[in-house]
Amino acid sequence: MKIGATPSFVTLAREPSTRNFSIRLSTDFSQIVSGWTGSTRLSQVFALTDPYSTPLASGFRGKWQLAFLGPLNPYGIVPYIPATACVWLGLGLMNIIVAQQNARGVKKLRAACKELGCAVEIWEVTDGIVRDMKFKPESAEVAVPDMAKLLEITSPPALRAALTEYCPMIAAAMARGRLLPKRIQVGLQRAHATFANDLLSSKVLSGDRAYNVLTQVLSFHSGLSRFVAQTLVGVPPISATESHYWAHSFLGMGTADIALWNICHFLQEKLGELRIPERLSALAETQNSIDYINEITAANLPDYLSEAKIKEPKEESVFQIPFFSSRDGYTSKSTTISAPISAITGCNSMRWSLLTVTHEYIHPIIQEILRDILPNLESEAELASCCRLLQGQTGIAIGDQTKAAVRAGPTVHAETRRLILMSMLMIRDLDHKAPSFDIMKITPSNVVALCEAYEYDVEETLVHLVDFNYIYQRKPEYYIPAIWTSWGTVPNVSSRVAEYVLRTVIAVASKNLRRGMHVALPIARDEIKQALRTLQQSQQGGRYVSKALAVVEDEAQWAGIVDNALACVPLMSLAANILFSEKLSGEIHSESKLGGSTEFGGYKLKYLEMDGSVIDNPLLFISNFTAHEEPSAAKSAWLLSMLAYGVTGA
Amino acid sequence: MIEKISKLSGYIVEVPGHAFNRNDFSAIKNIEFTDKLMPGWEVFSLSSQVPFRNEDILHAKPPYFYPIVVRRSGNRAMLVSTTRRAIDELINKELIRTFGYELIKLKINVDEMVRGIVALPGDYALSHVHAMLSFGSELRSASFYGDDLGEARFLRSNLGLMNFTSCGLKRLNADHEILKIGYDGYLSFYFRGIVSLKAVEGALKYLSASGYLPIRMMEDI
Numbered sequence: 001m002k003i004g005a006t007p008s009f010v011t012l013a014r015e016p017s018t019r020n021f022s023i024r025l026s027t028d029f030s031q032i033v034s035g036w037t038g039s040t041r042l043s044q045v046f047a048l049t050d051p052y053s054t055p056l057a058s059g060f061r062g063k064w065q066l067a068f069l070g071p072l073n074p075y076g077i078v079p080y081i082p083a084t085a086c087v088w089l090g091l092g093l094m095n096i097i098v099a100q101q102n103a104r105g106v107k108k109l110r111a112a113c114k115e116l117g118c119a120v121e122i123w124e125v126t127d128g129i130v131r132d133m134k135f136k137p138e139s140a141e142v143a144v145p146d147m148a149k150l151l152e153i154t155s156p157p158a159l160r161a162a163l164t165e166y167c168p169m170i171a172a173a174m175a176r177g178r179l180l181p182k183r184i185q186v187g188l189q190r191a192h193a194t195f196a197n198d199l200l201s202s203k204v205l206s207g208d209r210a211y212n213v214l215t216q217v218l219s220f221h222s223g224l225s226r227f228v229a230q231t232l233v234g235v236p237p238i239s240a241t242e243s244h245y246w247a248h249s250f251l252g253m254g255t256a257d258i259a260l261w262n263i264c265h266f267l268q269e270k271l272g273e274l275r276i277p278e279r280l281s282a283l284a285e286t287q288n289s290i291d292y293i294n295e296i297t298a299a300n301l302p303d304y305l306s307e308a309k310i311k312e313p314k315e316e317s318v319f320q321i322p323f324f325s326s327r328d329g330y331t332s333k334s335t336t337i338s339a340p341i342s343a344i345t346g347c348n349s350m351r352w353s354l355l356t357v358t359h360e361y362i363h364p365i366i367q368e369i370l371r372d373i374l375p376n377l378e379s380e381a382e383l384a385s386c387c388r389l390l391q392g393q394t395g396i397a398i399g400d401q402t403k404a405a406v407r408a409g410p411t412v413h414a415e416t417r418r419l420i421l422m423s424m425l426m427i428r429d430l431d432h433k434a435p436s437f438d439i440m441k442i443t444p445s446n447v448v449a450l451c452e453a454y455e456y457d458v459e460e461t462l463v464h465l466v467d468f469n470y471i472y473q474r475k476p477e478y479y480i481p482a483i484w485t486s487w488g489t490v491p492n493v494s495s496r497v498a499e500y501v502l503r504t505v506i507a508v509a510s511k512n513l514r515r516g517m518h519v520a521l522p523i524a525r526d527e528i529k530q531a532l533r534t535l536q537q538s539q540q541g542g543r544y545v546s547k548a549l550a551v552v553e554d555e556a557q558w559a560g561i562v563d564n565a566l567a568c569v570p571l572m573s574l575a576a577n578i579l580f581s582e583k584l585s586g587e588i589h590s591e592s593k594l595g596g597s598t599e600f601g602g603y604k605l606k607y608l609e610m611d612g613s614v615i616d617n618p619l620l621f622i623s624n625f626t627a628h629e630e631p632s633a634a635k636s637a638w639l640l641s642m643l644a645y646g647v648t649g650a
Numbered sequence: 651m652i653e654k655i656s657k658l659s660g661y662i663v664e665v666p667g668h669a670f671n672r673n674d675f676s677a678i679k680n681i682e683f684t685d686k687l688m689p690g691w692e693v694f695s696l697s698s699q700v701p702f703r704n705e706d707i708l709h710a711k712p713p714y715f716y717p718i719v720v721r722r723s724g725n726r727a728m729l730v731s732t733t734r735r736a737i738d739e740l741i742n743k744e745l746i747r748t749f750g751y752e753l754i755k756l757k758i759n760v761d762e763m764v765r766g767i768v769a770l771p772g773d774y775a776l777s778h779v780h781a782m783l784s785f786g787s788e789l790r791s792a793s794f795y796g797d798d799l800g801e802a803r804f805l806r807s808n809l810g811l812m813n814f815t816s817c818g819l820k821r822l823n824a825d826h827e828i829l830k831i832g833y834d835g836y837l838s839f840y841f842r843g844i845v846s847l848k849a850v851e852g853a854l855k856y857l858s859a860s861g862y863l864p865i866r867m868m869e870d871i
Contacts, residue, residue, distance in 0.1 A: 299769045299806050474801075512822065514801065515771045523823050582803040 001075055003089055003608040003641075004047035005634045010088070010097070012130075012239065012250050014039040021130040021239060023066070023123070024059055041242050041250035043234070044345070045088035045097060046637050048074060052087045059128045060099065065106045066123040068238055069113055070095040071179065071254060073645035075612045080112035081105070091344065091637060092234040092251025093179055093258075094119065095644075119179050121236040135236035145174065145192055159205065159214045166195075166221045173224060176232035180254075184261055187319040191335060194318045195220065216335065223336025226323040231257040245324075245341070253324060256344045259643035260322040263354060263618045264337055266647070267361045270588045271470060272317060276579065277368040279308035284413035299514075304412050305581035320364070322357075329490070332360035334367075340489070346631025347639050348607075350485035351542060353626040354643075355619060358471045359463060359483075366462045369579075373417045374451050383444030389418045390425070390442050416578055419570040421447070424454040426567035461506055461568055465575035468507035470585050471619065476508045476524075478623065480531035481541065485628070488542010497547045498557060504528055504548075505565050510572040517569065521562055528552050540628040591617040593648075600624045608638050614646045652693065652717050652732070652841055659838035660719075660730035660737035663745075663753040670722040678744045681718065688844050690851075694718040696744075702735035719841075721851075726756070728854075734836070756863075760833040763862040764814040768800040774856055776800050777827045778818030784811055791815075798822070819853050828853045 009032055011024050016037075025045075026032055032042060047054075060066070069077070071093050081087060086099040098109065106122055113120040121135040147167040154160055170192050177185050195217065205213055233241040234251035243252045283304060320337040329340040337360050346352035375382035428436050428450060437446045472479040483504065487493050493500055505524050512520035532549040535541025551557045593615050594602030601624035605613050615621045625639055652658075675694050676683050685693040697713040705714050716736035721728040731737050745753055764779055775798040782791050792812070797820075799805050816832040828849045829839045839850050857863045 299800075299809075301803075303803055303807065511798075511801070512771075515773075515822075519773060519822070526823055 001048055001052075001078065001610045002050045003610070003634055003638050004049060005608065005632075007044045007046055007633045007637075008088070010043050010045050010090075010250060012039075012041045013037050015129065022128050023125060023130055024128055025056060042246065043090055043092060043248055043250035043252075044633060044637075045090045046634055048087040048089050051078070051083040052081070053084055054086075056086055056099065060125045061127055063101060064125040065100050065103055066125050067098040067100075067106065067109050067120055068094040068096070068123070068234075068236075068251075069098065069109070069118055069120040071181070071258060071644070072096065072116055072118045073610070073612075074641060075610045076116055076645075077112065080108060080116075089637060089641060090251050091248065091253050091255045091640060093231060093254025094121065094234055094236075094238065094251055095255045095641070119236055121238050130239075133237065133239060135238075139178070145170070145189065145196065147171065150196060153205070155205065156210050156214070159210055159217065162214055162217045162221065166217055166224075169221060169225055169228065173228050173232065176228070176235060179235050180231070181258065183265065184258065187261070187265075188321070190319055191220070191224075191321055194335065219333045220321070220335045223321045223323055223333070223338065226325060226338075227257060227321050230254070230323060248344075253344060255644045256324060256640050257322065258645075259640040260324070260337075260339055260354070260357070262643055262647050263357055263622070264320055264322045264361065266618045267358060268317070268319060271358075271361065272365070274305070274581070274584045275310055275313070275317075276305060276365055277372055278310045278313075279305045280369055280413060280416060280578070281372050282308040282310050283416075284411055301577050303581050303583050304578050306583040320361075330356050330360050330486075332363050334364050337361060342489070342631070343636070344640065345633040345636050347622075348626060348629065348635035349631040350481060350540060350626055350628050351489055352631060352636075353482060353486060353622065354639075355471070355482060355622045355626065356486045358619065359467050362463045362466050362470075363459070366459050366466065369416075369462075370420075370455060370459060373413070373420060374455065375417075375447065377448050377451060380444060383447050386417065386421060386447045387442050387444060389414060390421055390447075391440055392418075412578060416574055419574040419578075420458055421450060423568055423570040424450040424458060426570070427454055427457060427564070430563055430567050458571065461503065461571050462575060462579070464503045464507045465510055465571065466579055468510065469575060469580040470588060473585075473589065474511045476511070476527040477531065479507065480504060480528055481535055481628070484532065484535060484545055484548065485541050487544055493544050494547075497544050498551050498561065500544070501528070501548050501551045502561050502564050505561055506568045506572060509565060510576050513569075513572050513576050517562075517566060521565060525552060525558065535628075538628045540630075589617070589620060591615065591620050605642070607635055610638070610641070610646075614648050615642065616648050618643050618647055652719070654843070656732050656841045657838060658719055658730035658732060658841050659734045659836065660728065661741065661835045661837065662726055662728045662756040663741060664726045664756055665749060665753055666725065668725055668749070670720075670725060670727045672722075674745075674748060675718070675720060678748060680713075681740075681744065684717070687719070688847055690721055690723070691847055692720050692722075694720060696731070696736055696740060698736070698739060700739070702733045702739070721847075728837070730838070734838075755835045757835050758831055758833060758863060760817055760831060761814040763831075763857065764817050765809065766860065766862055768806060768809065771798075771800050772856070772860070773822055774819050774828075774853060775822050776817055777820040778816075778830065779805070779812075779814050780816045781812035781814045784813070819857075821849070821852075824849075831857075 006027065008025050008027050009029055011026070011032055012021055014020065014037070015022050072095070074089050074096055077096060081098055082105060085105065088097040089095060090097060100106065110120060121133065123130050124132040150163050150167055153163055173188055177188055229243055230245060230248070230253040233243040235241065243249045245253060318335060320332060320335055322337050322339070324341040324344060325338040326341040328338040331338050337357065339354060339357055340352060343352040343354055347354050375386050377383070425437065425439070468474060468479055472482070487500060505521070505528065508527055509517065509520040509524040512523055529549065529552050532545050532552065535545045536549060593613070596602055596604030601620065603615070603621065603624055607625065621642065672683060672692060675681050680697045682695045683692065684695045687693060696716045696718050698716065699712045701710070701712070701714050702716060716731050716733060718736065718740060719730045729737050729740060741753055764776065767774070767776055777797065777799070778793065778795050779799055780791065780793045783789055794805060796802060816830060818827045818830045820827045826840070829837060831837045840846060854863065
């Protein structure tokens, strides 16, 4: 089965002066837009050929039976649909459209949908006018959770107002979500339960707690409303719903959202379930001596995280609701995660690669670690303990630049805190161009100042380091092009290119941490230069590549980068020696469905072809089928369909 | 005489109290000097009645010719060819005739070298290691390949179980492996022009300077 390379556009609109709907098929997008009416809806579709007929040139002349079915793997329909039918692939939850002139074919199709467990809606169309729409009436048995408890919350009023918006939204998601794959329905229920049981356990909330909860409710609501508006539209009865993402207003973007969900689900299973923050926290009780951890070059450091003893979680972890957004691009919050809407028609291109979502996925993990590791800024005891921790040593071994004597914290957990505070201190010294605090006289208010000023910098740096270690397997040749190409689409990088170069240098240099920065930094510089030059030549690297290359090649600017990178050596050490577990990371890269040519990393798949092949590992699949090329709507639709319906266990 | 890309293999040999010179080789009846690749590197042609690479299967008639690449350095020389059997022939027969006694093949303590590189990594990285394991006959040996094996915690945490018998070296940010070395002094590399010879010299100098070779090698360059 092949996906046509040129997209068509299917539109639904009311016929002028009648209540009838007309459905049309066209490849002329500008003509569609210029003929737009108040009732027009639009979706992009791709003709499926081999074994199916060449699609209709225009419109639906004559009498047609149109079937919308989904969500399902397009290859699954082959045994049930005759080769004489015209078939299209879309990105809605109803992702297959079948046009037949033989009414008997429709009967077979209904039976097939029953067998395949997917929904179907049949339209009778004559000369493009929809004469009848047949769909299964909605079941009365919809498991909408009890909202009464939430609606009892009266204070503060802003929270009450937010919940008045939230409750119908989650109820709508649950009610319409019956068509979603079971695991997504369960994910929605779990996400809702977080609010109902944890955040909103009390009827009256006050003070900061109330506003923290409000922020989370609003954030979750905002993500969920976009998920619903994109995914749960264009479902039976199809004509009754529309998406306000107008380019997808007819059938929605359900397939794309399922694809994104599967990526996040995989990340949750393979990276989230490693429970890195909990493991690190567990190391607070581990009394083993780690005096040697400052010896960054030590060859015999244990794999701390894999050795940490953690308890089985009482509850399943909260799943982030994924959605596409033109405004947010790639962002994550504790309960939501977004990808840019341009990825839907361009995720075949490195510029809009869905692999970038891993960076966003890691943010909440690092935030949780920092919440645990950094002191409570209102606790005098904790701040005092930070001072003691810092005063306990007078320097840090940085490869060849070993300074004075070193004494480490008593546990891995304490050492983690010390490394972070040390890095903050070194960054501050650089910012102030002189040592800002006498470390032996450091006070709790100094620690507060450090944490307040540099927590964000530390978070961002650690996210890069963890992404580089766990996802990109410490391979600069993949990492550098991936991040710089994706940054090419971010508008506010232009004035901060040196800052982004620094992030790249820190990640790449961390690979050779044990060799000392005198080796690691020049090698990182060479690797970055080489990768950026290749990107520049390919003309696919985005608008900041030349500027970044200039920063790396300029001696004065490079000297500044080196100083800043040295200030982050404690963070590199933390990421490489404590946060990274070689043993735990293995699963993230496993894939049992390889065996093909090396062209696509061993996958037997080919662009635009669906032959029933499946994949285990969405991340590996994306990295092998995302290229330095122009965005292609057809290739992106193929990628999204594979990610939505071709992932084992999904 | 040497193909553009050829795998060369052989040994480092030593003659106590004698500085190698070109005549030591030219004097041998069935060896002929053919080329100088770069300072210190010479190519000779060895003619043999014995087909070391099964040339007779293709009905080729003797004599068979094999390039012998020699890198001389004082009383030591690295001798490599497109087939190790040619070097064995040279060392075990032809050079014995010249010197009147057997040349010493330099043994290299690969196990110590690997452990040293893992403990204190430098500009070079391990791209391959082969190790004998201490489990028993059910699992005797293991080979590992990668860009920088010393940085793999899996390898580092299992060092105690392994006795390394051969390894490969590469420059840190290079694609190609430079050199493979075995505990019996066997070494091999791919000839890809002068650049590859310089890389081999660089690697041997590094190993020598780090104390992993039992001799000073390439000190005259």
